Amino acid sequence: MSIQQAQIELWVLEAQAGSRDAFSALCLHFYPSAISFGVKLCGQLPMAEDATHNALIRLSKTITRLEDPAAINSWIFKLVRWQVLDIIKHESRYQALQPSDLQQVTAMAEDDSLTQAIASLPKIEGQVIHLFYLEGLSAKEIGNVLEIPTGTVKSRLFRARERLKQALVQILEQE
Incomplete structure (x- = not known):
């Protein structure tokens, strides 16, 4: 395990215990890659930003259910994917490129x-x-x-x- 991965897992554990600073650190760490993945999914930066913001809000409500802190990477990307799919489904104003x-x-x-x-x-x-x-x-x-x-x-x-x-x-x- 790398030092960076250990730090991420520590942030997860601290966030699960209620640390806002740790949750903020997680968000700051994953935000660029989550946006990038969101753009890859939908082709639009505004939609990717909306999906990422929604995913991070969802993460704040569900992080205590994450049993394995090492799974945070896939958890966040899955949340972003679900949010992109939800936005595409519910908001017809977005057109895929x-x-x-x-x-x-x-x-x-x-x-x-x-x-x-x-x-x-x-x-x-x-x-x-x-x-x-x-x-x-x-x-x-x-x-x-x-x-x-x-x-x-x-x-x-x-x-x-x-x-x-x-x-x-x-x-x-x-x-």
Whole structure:
């Protein structure tokens, strides 16, 4: 276990005991990656921000039910995913971006070939790649977040890697 992971688990335990400072530290730590994952899910920063805020509010109400502090990573990403799905379901004013639009938004935000390539992947494969490589979640944790079996995560990760290689080659050939 890394020192950072130990600190996160300590914050979880302190937050469960009622420490507002520890809960704030958790929120500050996970906010950037939760927003990033939210954007990956829905393609829109405002919706991702709303979903992340809602997820953190939900976390404040449910953190005492988290039995294993080490599971906080997947717990937060799952909450963000649920909130994005709820917003999409209940608010028709949000329209999902087309994959080509998402590529442009991502390219403008970071102008990075890898980010562009990830954005070009099919939705579920992009989510698996994002969670595995950018957020460092295990296949089991990703399965928990996306509510799919670990074997399915592994097969999607394999397929996503192949498509990611192809997308990177295309992007680099264009440059």
